[in-house]
Amino acid sequence: MHGQPDEPTAGQLQAQLAAMRAAFAVRPHPPARHRAERLRALQAALLRHQDALCEAMSADFGGRSMAESRLADVLGLVLEIRHALRHLRRWMKPQRRHTELLFRGNAAWVEYQPKGVVGVIAPWNFPCYLALGPLIAAVAAGNRVMLKMSEFTPATTVAVQRLLAEVFDPDEVFATGGPVAVAQAFSALPFDHLVFTGSTTVGREVMRAAAEHLVPVTLELGGKSPTIVSRSADLHDAAAKLAHGKSFNAGQICIAPDYALVPAEHMDALAERLRQAFCAMHPQGAARDEDYTCVVTPRHAERIHALLQDAADQGARIVSCGEAGPGRRIPLQLVLDVKPSMRIAREELFGPILPLLPYGDFDEVVRHLQQGPRPLALYYFGRDRAESARLRRDTHAGGMTLNDWGWHVFQNDLPFGGIGPSGMGSYHGVEGFRTLSHAKSVFQVRRFFPVRLFHPPYGGVVQRLSLALYLGRRPSPSSPQPHPQEASR
Numbered sequence: 001m002h003g004q005p006d007e008p009t010a011g012q013l014q015a016q017l018a019a020m021r022a023a024f025a026v027r028p029h030p031p032a033r034h035r036a037e038r039l040r041a042l043q044a045a046l047l048r049h050q051d052a053l054c055e056a057m058s059a060d061f062g063g064r065s066m067a068e069s070r071l072a073d074v075l076g077l078v079l080e081i082r083h084a085l086r087h088l089r090r091w092m093k094p095q096r097r098h099t100e101l102l103f104r105g106n107a108a109w110v111e112y113q114p115k116g117v118v119g120v121i122a123p124w125n126f127p128c129y130l131a132l133g134p135l136i137a138a139v140a141a142g143n144r145v146m147l148k149m150s151e152f153t154p155a156t157t158v159a160v161q162r163l164l165a166e167v168f169d170p171d172e173v174f175a176t177g178g179p180v181a182v183a184q185a186f187s188a189l190p191f192d193h194l195v196f197t198g199s200t201t202v203g204r205e206v207m208r209a210a211a212e213h214l215v216p217v218t219l220e221l222g223g224k225s226p227t228i229v230s231r232s233a234d235l236h237d238a239a240a241k242l243a244h245g246k247s248f249n250a251g252q253i254c255i256a257p258d259y260a261l262v263p264a265e266h267m268d269a270l271a272e273r274l275r276q277a278f279c280a281m282h283p284q285g286a287a288r289d290e291d292y293t294c295v296v297t298p299r300h301a302e303r304i305h306a307l308l309q310d311a312a313d314q315g316a317r318i319v320s321c322g323e324a325g326p327g328r329r330i331p332l333q334l335v336l337d338v339k340p341s342m343r344i345a346r347e348e349l350f351g352p353i354l355p356l357l358p359y360g361d362f363d364e365v366v367r368h369l370q371q372g373p374r375p376l377a378l379y380y381f382g383r384d385r386a387e388s389a390r391l392r393r394d395t396h397a398g399g400m401t402l403n404d405w406g407w408h409v410f411q412n413d414l415p416f417g418g419i420g421p422s423g424m425g426s427y428h429g430v431e432g433f434r435t436l437s438h439a440k441s442v443f444q445v446r447r448f449f450p451v452r453l454f455h456p457p458y459g460g461v462v463q464r465l466s467l468a469l470y471l472g473r474r475p476s477p478s479s480p481q482p483h484p485q486e487a488s489r
Contacts, residue, residue, distance in 0.1 A: 002056055002155035005177035010185035013146075016174050017189050020117045020144045023171035029114060030142045032089050038139050039088075041167045042132075043081045049163045050074045053128055056159040060127070060152065062328055063294040068249055073128035076410060080133055083412035083429060084140045091140070091433045099443075102466060107444040112437040114142030116192035119215075121183060121206065123198045124150035124296055125252045125350075131160060134195040134218075135173065137432030143193075147175040148186040152296055184209070191215050193436055197254070198222075199348070200421050207424075218425035218435055221418055222254035224348055225375040227405070228365055228391065229262045229270060230382025237403075238381035239273035240280075242354070243321075245379075245405030247278060247286075247332050250293040251352040252300075255377040255399075255406050258349055259338075261365050264358035271319055271334050271356060278321040278332045286332070287325025294328040295351060301328045304351040310343045311335050311355075362387055369395040376422035379405050398422050 008016070046053075054069040097108040118138040122131035131149055138145045147164075149157040157177035164173050176182065187194065187206045190213035196206045197220040210217050227245075229238050245257045262270050282289040295301040312318055316338060322331030335355040338345055344355050359365050369378070369391075378397035380388055388402060398418035401408045409416050409428075417426025427435050445451055453462040 002059055003158045004154050005149075005157040005161065007178040007182055008176055010188075013176075013182075013185055013189060017117060017146060017191070020146065020171050020174065023169075024114075024116050024144050028116075032092055035140055035142060036085055036088060038167065038172075039081050039085055039136065042136070042139070043078055045163045045167050046074055046077055046081075046132075049159065052159050053156065053163070056155040057127060057153070059155040060124070061294050061296050063290065065249075065291045065293045067291060068293060069128075072249070073126055076129045077132050077136065079410065080136050080412050080428070084136060084433075087430065088140055088433075091430055094442075103443075103449070106446050106449055109442050111440045111442055112141070112434065113440050115436060115438055116143060117146060118143045118436055119146050119148070119186065119189060119191035119194040121148045121187060121194070121196045121198065122150060123254075124152035125249060125254070127153040127156040128160065130197045130220075131175075134197075134427060134432070134436075137427050138193075138195075138436045139173075141433050141436040143436055144171065145173045146186070146189070146191070147173065148183055149175065149177045151177060151179045151183075153177070188212065193218070195427070195436075196220070203423075218417070218427060219423045220254065220416070221376065221421065221423045222348055222350075223373055223375045223418070223422040224258040225255060225377040225379070225397070226369060226372075227257040227260040227379040227381070228387075229260055229266070230362075230380065230384050230387055231263050231266070232384040232387070233381040235266060235270055235273055239270060240277040241404045242379075242381070243274050243277035243332060244281065246354045247281065247292070247352055248406075250295055250330065251332075251354075252293070252296060252350055253406070254350075255409060256350070257354065257377075257379055257405055258375070259344075259355040259357060261359050261368065262356050264360060267336060267356055267358050271336060274332070274334055274354070275319060275321045282322065282331070285325075286322045287327065287329045289329070292329050292331075295330055296328075298328065300351070301330065304330055304353065307344050307347070307349065307351075307353060308333055308335070311338070314339055314342050316342065316344075362390070366390060366394055374398075374418075374420040374422055376418045377401070377406065377408075396420070398426075 054066045057069045058064040095110045097110060099106050099108045120134045127149060131147055135145050154177055161175050164175050187209040194210050194215050195218045196203055200221045203219045203221045207217055227242060242257055282292050286292045295304060308318060317336040319334040320331060324330055330352050332352045335344060338355045338357055374396040376398040378400045380391055380402050396419055399408045408414055412429045415426035415431035416428040417423050425435055
């Protein structure tokens, strides 16, 4: 039995935040040793609880691949902790900065100071990784954390609460679940920073609530992440990796390839290779394969079927990569002959559907990407360096992986975040540490520095020389000014 998490009231959440603020005031700058101890303890707890966490996630999904849970939700966190432990002392060191020439001889530096209490709102699709990943960054930065987990993952919430209780005091880390009302009360709290992962629609509501208290936010939102298959690509390799990216966690990933742009003459060949690649990964059929994850709830599964029906009604060709079973394990669905009016062309799919869109020349691809909303991720399969460079230079996305999908997120020395409608701000690695720290500027005036030379009365020799050096000699008021046309000759 996994149990159900408590559902705190708005008043209880406010009291919890007040208690954590009071505790932070007592210890506003935990030393590196304390932060490292907490991170090591969290890593050890993850290793002890990994089976319980994976079982809880499978229970919440109605069947989730244990291997995928272990890979993404446990290994991903362990790698993030190990990276933070290796670099934490260097991140915490004050950074010396240069003074202006006029102030040479003085000292300037930046100190990274914990912000206080950080709020984290996590989604259901990777309930451990996207809850504890921001928590790791917050703890490394010296903060305390209040964590709100999804109402769709109650068993995982209870498992995470038990894990965290072994590592942190109640005034260091607090975790809760609960329905939308709890999330709304949570997002309205006056945190020192708020990290939200979820849909663009809900992200707007979270940002609106945070604005009431001028709470800085980091938003990781998603969107329709495109894949470009070049004429220079190895179709067999691209199909294997693209099928994996679209079926991992049943496509319920913010960075999943949402659709693929494919040379028109390769459409049918790629579709067949995708079907073969998916079937090779699930030889007994997706509907009966415990290595294949279920769509999380009946309502989400109904939405997947409705998207496919809408496309079929408008003339799309749908290639199913296997037979659907009685449960929510829906095999990968390829959609060809897509029209702009179809829902799959407009909505983030967040499931095992992959539309294939044809293109002629590469200029068409670039125009398509430039005219659409900026996505969280962009993928390119091919060996054409000019095409790859053009995508990196002329189009925008939160991050890119070349000749595969999604693995840039596992590189903890790279920032992770979106741009525009796909998000705001970034975390992971040093970017996570800095996002959840206040970069305090410090300028120290040396005792014998003649700063009074810049005081009134103005017009002294040093002031005139300084202004002349940077601003040039000012013309006399009686000097004739050249006509703009004459000055331009």
